Amino acid sequence: MKRLILVPAMLLSLLSCSSSDDTTTTSETPQEAIYFPPIGSDTWQTKSLDTLGWNEAEVQPLLDFLELKHSKSFIVLYNGRIVLEEYFNDHSAVTPWYWASAGKTLTSTMTGIAQQQGFLSISDPVSDYLGQGWTSETMAQENQISLRHLLTMSSGIMDEGNDDCVSPDCLEYAADAGTRWAYDNVYVKLQDVVAAASGQSWTNYFNTQLRDKIGMSGSWIQTGDLSVYWSTTRSMARFGLLISNNGKWQNEQVVPSDYIDEATHTSQQINKSYGYLWWINGEESYHLPQSQLEIPGSLIPDAPADLFMALGKNDQKIYIVPSKKLVIVRMGDSADGTNFALSDFDDQLWQKINAVID
Incomplete structure (x- = not known):
């Protein structure tokens, strides 16, 4: 395991933080603005645990747990600044890894951008952009799908x-659109819709309007x-x-703020813990992938109630906690066994995170 806990004594060891100005560990001030790393550079400001009052004694147990659970990388941002950055099992800061279904949120985001630019409306039928026959349903059934x-x-x-x-x-009929929640890869047709609506390839539109x-x-x-999207952590x-x-x-404003709020x-009221391809914590019930069972309670009981997340197969994670100014990323192999998105690992991981940040 390569240990890269970001405290002042270790900052010079970070290959991607070469500017002395940007690698200065910042102290907490009430007016501290959110930080954005510069475009075209891996330079990234850091922040030490002690300025946040976090429990440094609990960091190593967290890292040991992540390594045990087949992680490849782990980053914690506070208000945009890196507090922890770790790589395991021969992975590195420059090694790409797949997002799996966590990348669904990229597709959701691009749909919101395309709507803002006037190329489409999410209320429109899919057939308006892909034509009739993109499913094997009847025309009447297919035209219901927006x-x-x-x-x-x-x-x-x-x-x-x-x-x-x-x-x-x-793509076969199971129920009328809007009456059944089911986790499926049909969402990918949104990429075809965005391409058709914008008159550009999906990749080109994504790169110019978001990635770059x-x-x-x-x-x-x-x-x-x-x-499937692949990138560095x-x-x-x-x-x-x-x-x-x-x-x-x-x-x-790269993505409309009102769209982010909706997403x-x-x-919908079938799976209350699901937005626009984002998972939502703190709701009264949820559905799991490949299941029609409604389960009472919050998705991740030990995580903050305002957490929302991008979740991918084999435990690819982006956790976002607005109340704590946190963005947390985990990439790697499956922690315990193959899963579609959510697993018991999420709650176990949050128990370890809470020991550090609380």
Whole structure:
């Protein structure tokens, strides 16, 4: 394990923090502004645990737990500044890793940008952009499905047996749109909608309207019918930072703030813990992927109630906690066993995080 706890004595060891101005550990002030790392540079300001009053004695147990649970990287940002940055199991700051379904939130974000630019409306039927026959449903059934239904996992399309197939013969009717919540990869059709509506390729539109504006690295890799995003951990953290600041990067409103608000709150009444491809903590009940069972209680009981998150297969995580000014990223292999998004690991991890920050 490469240990990179960001305290002053160790700052010079960080390869990506070369500017003496930017690597100065900041102290807490009531008016401290949110920090944005510069575009085109891996320089990133840091903040020491002692200025935050965090419990440094609990850091090593947290890191040991992360390493034990097959993690590859872990970053904690406070108000945009790195407090902890760790790499495990031969992973490094420059090694890309897949976002899996945590990347659904990138698709959600691009849909909001395209709507703001007048290319589409999420209330429109998907067929307005993809034409008739993008599913195997009847025309009447298919025309019920709006972009919002794809954003909220409530398209009514059958989620069993499809795996990663999103060709028309795999997209079969299960229920009327808006009446059933089911976690499925049909959301990826939103990428086709954005491309058709904007008149650009998905990759080009994504790169120019989001990736390059906030200094992310990474690329979309096609796997079967799906396009999966790969990037460094810091790039994942940049995206989390953008969303935590209501879609604004420095002085540019990259994503409409009202759309971010909608996307990160309950989007329908079937699964109250789901927004526009974002998971939401602190609600009264939730559904798990591949299940129609409503489970009472909060998704992650030991996490803050205002937490919302991007969750991907095998425990790819972006946690955002507005009340604590935190963005937390975990990348790696599955902590305990293959899972689609949420796992018991989330609550166990938050117990360890709480021991540090509380």
